[in-house]
Amino acid sequence: xxxxxxxxxxxxxxxxxxxxxxxxxxxxxxxxxxxxxxxxxxxxxxxxxxxxxxxxxxxxxxxxxxxxxxxxxxxxxxxxxxxxxxxxxxxxxxxxxxxxxxxxxxxxxxxxxxxxxxxxxxxxxxxxxxxxxxxxxxxxxxxxxxxxxxxxxxxxxxxxxxxxxxxxxxxxxxxxxxxxxxxxxxxxxxxxxxxxxxxxxxxxxxxxxxxxxxxxxxxxxxxxxxxxxxxxxxxxxxxxxxxxxxxxxxxxxxxxxxxxxxxxxxxxx
Numbered sequence: 001x002x003x004x005x006x007x008x009x010x011x012x013x014x015x016x017x018x019x020x021x022x023x024x025x026x027x028x029x030x031x032x033x034x035x036x037x038x039x040x041x042x043x044x045x046x047x048x049x050x051x052x053x054x055x056x057x058x059x060x061x062x063x064x065x066x067x068x069x070x071x072x073x074x075x076x077x078x079x080x081x082x083x084x085x086x087x088x089x090x091x092x093x094x095x096x097x098x099x100x101x102x103x104x105x106x107x108x109x110x111x112x113x114x115x116x117x118x119x120x121x122x123x124x125x126x127x128x129x130x131x132x133x134x135x136x137x138x139x140x141x142x143x144x145x146x147x148x149x150x151x152x153x154x155x156x157x158x159x160x161x162x163x164x165x166x167x168x169x170x171x172x173x174x175x176x177x178x179x180x181x182x183x184x185x186x187x188x189x190x191x192x193x194x195x196x197x198x199x200x201x202x203x204x205x206x207x208x209x210x211x212x213x214x215x216x217x218x219x220x221x222x223x224x225x226x227x228x229x230x231x232x233x234x235x236x237x238x239x240x241x242x243x244x245x246x247x248x249x250x251x252x253x254x255x256x257x258x259x260x261x262x263x264x265x266x267x268x269x
Contacts, residue, residue, distance in 0.1 A: 036117055036153055043151040044070075046122055047162065051139050051147070058140060061201040064173050068101040069148025069165045076110070077150035077163040084154065086110055086161075096167065101146075105168040107138040112161045117153055121160040144168050145200040170254065171205035173198045177250040177261045180231070187240070189266040192232040195250035195258065205252040213260070215245045227251070238268045 038046065052062035072095060080086060088108050089095045096103055111128060113121035129135045138144065144166040152161045180192035197207045212225040212233060224246075225233065238244055245263045 038118070038122075040074075040151040040153065043122060043160070043162075044149045047126070047149050047151070047164075048147065050126055055140060060140065060142065061145070061199055063147040063166065064145060064198070064200060066101065066146035066148050066167065066169070066172070068096075068099045069146060069167065070150065071148070072096070072099040072101070073148040073150030073163040073165050074152070075150065076165075077152035077161050080110060080112075080163065081152035081154040081159075081161040086112060092165075096165070101167060102169050102172075103167040105143060106166065107141070107144060108163070108165045109135045109138060110161070110163045111135075112154075112159055114159070116158040117160050125160065125162055138166060139164075141166065141201070143202050145202050146172075168202055171197070171200055171203050171252065172254075172256065173200065174256050175207055175250040175252045175258050177210065177248045177258045179248070179261050179264045182264050182266045184266050184268060187238045187268055188234055188236040189238055189244050189268065190232060190234040191246040191264050191266070193246075193248040193261065193264075194231060195248065197250075197252045205254040205256070208251045208253045211249050211251070211257075213247050217243050217245075221247070240268050243267050 048063070048065065055062060076089065088110055092106060092108055093103075096106060109129075111125050113124045113128075115121040115124050129139060146169050147164065147166045150163045152163075153159075154161060175195060175197040177193060177195035180194055181190075182192075183190045193210070195207065195210060197204055209227045209229050210225070210231075211223060212228060212230075213221040214224040214235075215221050233246065235244070243265045244267075245265045247260045247263050249260045250258045
């Protein structure tokens with residue numbers, strides 16, 4: 001199922017589910033809107049930010065978003081919204097494998113709110129997670145490190161359906177690199193930079209090294225240092241009347257690399 005199916009209008013009536021999250025009394029459904037607010041993507045981001053905010057308050061590392069888990073959760077939420085059945089895959093391990101998700105351990109949960117689509121539905125689902133010790137322990141896990149959340153819409157009662165999948169997986173998150181300082185002394189130019197591996201709750205690969213590229217003015221980038229652990233570079237005898245640029249990327253111990261950092265330019269008059 002493609003991601004856009006989350007917005008598909010579903011004509012069948014929703015059965016009353018005893019496991020639904022939300023208050024016993026709630027507003028009556030309104031007419032279906034052609035544009036949802038928030039959008040499913042925005043709702044997913046809201047859930048993830050809220051989960052990671054609570055995790056941070058408990059001294060836990062944020063869960064990292066895994067594209068495979070996001071696709072799986074989105075497809076499953078759309079399936080559940082279309083069938084009005086709150087359930088999890090019969091073989092979650094098989095499904096994770098089919099979505100290309102490596103895992104050591106995993107967890108999943110699914111919820112829907114009896115509030116119509118919107119902020120109240122989001123709040124009621126978050127409240128339901130807090131009140132359910134099993135679900136809450138998954139979100140506050142000290143071993144799971146990746147998450148995917150899918151949010152889908154059912155038009156017949158304007159309800160929000162949410163699927164959440166988490167895994168304990170190998171580090172697949174890129175490290176980071178950022179520019180530092182620049183300086184010039186006569187015709188000698190110096191650059192510095194920093195970087196590291198993005199921390200996970202478990203299985204952080206760890207920083208390995210940097211690649212450094214150099215160019216004059218707006219010329220072609222050339223690699224001046226590869227797989228170095230140095231955090232600065234000085235080049236002497238630079239000709240006057242030119243800009244000298246440097247950029248850096250970092251690498252972790254599993255071979256993932258960051259994007260190139262912003263160019264650091266030094267003018268030699």
